[in-house]
Amino acid sequence: xxxxxxxxxxxxxxxxxxxxxxxxxxxxxxxxxxxxxxxxxxxxxxxxxxxxxxxxxxxxxxxxxxxxxxxxxxxxxxxxxxxxxxxxxxxxxxxxxxxxxxxxxxxxxxxxxxxxxxxxxxxxxxxxxxxxxxxxxxxxxxxxxxxxxxxxxxxxxxxxxxxxxxxxxxxxxxxxxxxxxxxxxxxxxxxxxxxxxxxxxxxxxxxxxxxxxxxxxxxxxxxxxxxxxxxxxxxxxxxxxxxxxxxxxxxxxxxxxxxxxxxxxxxxxxxxxxxxxxxxxxxxxxxxxxxxxxxxxxxxxxxxxxxxxxxxxxxxxxxxxxxxxxxxxxxxxxxxxxxxxxxxxxxxxxxxxxxxxxxxxxxxxxxxxxxxxxxxxxxxxxxxxxxxxxxxxxxxxxxxxxxxxxxxxxxxxxxxxxxxxxxxxxxxxxxxxxxxxxxxxxxxxxxxxxxxxxxxxxxxxxxxxxxxxxxxxxxxxxxxxxxxxxxxxxxxxxxxxxxxxxxxxxxxxxxxxxxxxxxx
Amino acid sequence: xxxxxxxxxxxxxxxxxxxxxxxxxxxxxxxxxxxxxxxxxxxxxxxxxxxxxxxxxxxxxxxxxxxxxxxxxxxxxxxxxxxxxxxxxxxxxxxxxxxxxxxxxxxxxxxxxxxxxxxxxxxxxxxxxxxxxxxxxxxxxxxxxxxxxxxxxxxxxxxxxxxxxxxxxxxxxx
Ligand SMILES: Cc1cc2nc3c(=O)[nH]c(=O)nc-3n(C[C@H](O)[C@H](O)[C@H](O)COP(=O)(O)O)c2cc1C
Ligand code: SF4
Ligand code: FES
Numbered sequence: 200x201x202x203x204x205x206x207x208x209x210x211x212x213x214x215x216x217x218x219x220x221x222x223x224x225x226x227x228x229x230x231x232x233x234x235x236x237x238x239x240x241x242x243x244x245x246x247x248x249x250x251x252x253x254x255x256x257x258x259x260x261x262x263x264x265x266x267x268x269x270x271x272x273x274x275x276x277x278x279x280x281x282x283x284x285x286x287x288x289x290x291x292x293x294x295x296x297x298x299x300x301x302x303x304x305x306x307x308x309x310x311x312x313x314x315x316x317x318x319x320x321x322x323x324x325x326x327x328x329x330x331x332x333x334x335x336x337x338x339x340x341x342x343x344x345x346x347x348x349x350x351x352x353x354x355x356x357x358x359x360x361x362x363x364x365x366x367x368x369x370x371x372x373x374x375x376x377x378x379x380x381x382x383x384x385x386x387x388x389x390x391x392x393x394x395x396x397x398x399x400x401x402x403x404x405x406x407x408x409x410x411x412x413x414x415x416x417x418x419x420x421x422x423x424x425x426x427x428x429x430x431x432x433x434x435x436x437x438x439x440x441x442x443x444x445x446x447x448x449x450x451x452x453x454x455x456x457x458x459x460x461x462x463x464x465x466x467x468x469x470x471x472x473x474x475x476x477x478x479x480x481x482x483x484x485x486x487x488x489x490x491x492x493x494x495x496x497x498x499x500x501x502x503x504x505x506x507x508x509x510x511x512x513x514x515x516x517x518x519x520x521x522x523x524x525x526x527x528x529x530x531x532x533x534x535x536x537x538x539x540x541x542x543x544x545x546x547x548x549x550x551x552x553x554x555x556x557x558x559x560x561x562x563x564x565x566x567x568x569x570x571x572x573x574x575x576x577x578x579x580x581x582x583x584x585x586x587x588x589x590x591x592x593x594x595x596x597x598x599x600x601x602x603x604x605x606x607x608x609x610x611x612x613x614x615x616x617x618x619x620x621x622x623x624x625x626x627x628x629x630x631x632x633x634x635x636x637x638x639x640x641x642x643x644x645x646x647x648x649x650x651x652x653x654x655x656x657x658x659x660x661x662x663x664x665x666x667x668x669x670x671x672x673x674x675x676x677x678x679x680x681x682x683x684x685x686x687x688x689x690x691x692x693x694x695x696x697x698x699x700x701x702x703x704x705x706x707x708x709x710x711x712x713x714x715x716x717x718x719x
Numbered sequence: 720x721x722x723x724x725x726x727x728x729x730x731x732x733x734x735x736x737x738x739x740x741x742x743x744x745x746x747x748x749x750x751x752x753x754x755x756x757x758x759x760x761x762x763x764x765x766x767x768x769x770x771x772x773x774x775x776x777x778x779x780x781x782x783x784x785x786x787x788x789x790x791x792x793x794x795x796x797x798x799x800x801x802x803x804x805x806x807x808x809x810x811x812x813x814x815x816x817x818x819x820x821x822x823x824x825x826x827x828x829x830x831x832x833x834x835x836x837x838x839x840x841x842x843x844x845x846x847x848x849x850x851x852x853x854x855x856x857x858x859x860x861x862x863x864x865x866x867x868x869x870x871x872x873x874x875x876x877x878x879x880x881x882x883x884x885x886x887x888x889x890x891x892x893x
Pocket of ligand 3: 821
């Protein structure tokens with residue numbers, strides 16, 4: 200009898216013991232004389248079920264999880280005898296969390312061995328690139344524009360328009376940079392994609408190169424992601440060996456080479472111009488705009504900077520056409536977004552859905568509410584620079600415009616849930632602290648504002664002159680919003696002001712020690 | 720901040736001149752990266768992997784090889800949180816304190832872990848455990864998260880962290 204198991208080597212799965220589980224299965228199979236093949240796939244995104252083990256059957260893949268080391272033996276017994284097991288979840292693709300998604304960008308993540316080029320092609324990989332190789336650059340840019348694809352890194356700028364700008368530049372060298380700095384708390388989609396389906400990102404980058412005349416690419420990956428860095432490097436080697444990367448891709452006369460660059464622990468290096476400085480080996484300070492990177496970018500040359508998810512959405516757009524992609528979504532937010540359910544949530548993980556799904560559907564139907572079982576209090580949307588939302592905002596659809604109208608933002612699609620034990624004044628303090636730690640220091644509103652903001656919220660927390668200090672924080676936020684060079688200082692007020700606006704009671708501190716004020 | 724205590728056997732005077740073996744290795748690392756200033760971050764990562772930190776005397780060597788000002792090299796090293804100017808302990812524990820981990824009690828956890836190692840702030844304990852803050856490890860659905868050396872951990876508790884730290888202190892992996 201032979202058996203095929205899928206056990207993820209995604210970093211999140213590894214963080215809860217997937218390697219130990221895989222080793223135990225392997226040694227048990229050997230002891231039993233069982234012919235077992237273990238395929239290390241990406242994660243299916245149901246992270247609360249990790250380590251999730253899947254058994255291949257003629258009906259489809261059966262899921263079991265979360266598997267603990269002491270259950271491996273009984274699980275293997277059940278698998279060998281086709282008996283039921285307490286960890287059995289049925290067919291993976293019938294689990295509502297998975298079934299109710301619309302997976303376009305993440306179609307292959309978790310499905311295959313991420314470095315198996317044959318499996319990649321068998322599941323639709325390289326179809327977009329093959330099409331692109333037969334198209335002229337202008338038409339590729341138009342197709343991407345037509346799809347409505349917008350940048351998934353936070354700003355939501357139309358990808359096709361950026362590409363066209365780079366195409367229109369005359370230069371002997373142009374660059375494609377994948378922004379894989381993913382520093383936002385509550386986000387991990389870039390990481391999961393690079394670990395679970397790196398070929399898709401690379402395919403998107405090659406297409407971007409063909410579309411703009413760029414022959415060199417960099418993937419800038421944060422150093423906190425050692426597994427993603429390793430996967431990407433190995434994926435590049437596979438594609439080089441198969442001549443999908445190199446000086447003459449499949450004899451087409453088109454060239455594209457790709458280099459992985461490791462970040463060094465600076466959040467600001469996710470800002471595109473700071474990232475370019477970092478790739479050039481410099482301090483990651485933000486550059487003044489204009490000029491935009493599409494005109495003067497890496498080493499002064501026209502450069503596309505796109506988020507991982509933006510680039511990874513391109514292959515399917517090329518393969519299936521702009522109309523196919525455009526059919527998903529709401530208004531000017533076309534297509535799908537990989538949302539990430541994080542923090543205090545029972546069923547945390549990755550949910551790819553068309554834009555327009557409500558916050559409530561994501562948190563309650565997919566997420567199952569809080570992990571602690573305590574009442575929901577707030578969620579922060581779009582990372583540390585994004586707004587907190589209150590319970591009565593949960594029926595808002597997740598799309599760029601609806602959120603903006605409600606003083607919130609989609610950012611990179613992260614949703615961080617908090618239960619009622621959260622202290623929103625402390626979260627406001629933290630927002631300033633984070634800005635203080637991560638500011639590049641180039642402009643005063645951000646560099647000094649963050650420190651003053653943190654100090655002032657600390658006074659509020661101690662109950663010192665609460666009303667006037669709240670007014671001071673609001674003033675400071677205005678200065679930071681209007682006067683900062685980039686969105687680090689410019690958006691730090693977003694979490695702060697949303698906390699103040701929606702949860703004023705948390706700032707209403709009575710002095711713990713009334714004499715403290717006099718002593719100051 | 721508690722001053723980092725160098726682990727036994729490591730170079731103890733961080734400002735001391737480079738020994739010739741270290742300098743030779745540094746030059747070899749730069750050569751591996753074509754002595755190209757654009758590869759400075761890669762070189763620094765490699766040097767830190769090899770030496771455990773970036774000795775300040777290396778700044779002169781880098782400035783010389785890359786034809787940069789010493790201030791420029793220093794500026795780069797000091798900009799990035801990853802690069803150390805002094806050796807870390809035997810084990811480096813990064814505890815995530817970003818929002819998603821806070822929502823699952825990271826702040827309390829960090830306090831208790833520091834306390835257990837008799838530390839009042841991030842730094843290196845007398846037993847050689849370096850504890851550092853980190854802002855998101857991309858494991859926010861399995862918060863609180865931590866990283867020990869390069870091993871990512873999810874849903875950590877005091878107990879599970881203690882066990883992992885102990886294993887890594889003994890040179891084991893998990
Ligand atoms: C402080 C700051 C951090 C950012 N971090 C990231 C990041 O980690 N990843 C990312 O793709 N974009 C990030 N961005 C946005 C980038 O500047 C840029 O808009 C984006 O990479 C463009 O790609 P897109 O159009 O595909 O979204 C950040 C911006 C700011 C101001
Ligand atoms: S806002 Fe902050 S991070 Fe952005 S340029 Fe100014 S100092 Fe740098
Ligand atoms: S916030 Fe802690 S891992 Fe992301």
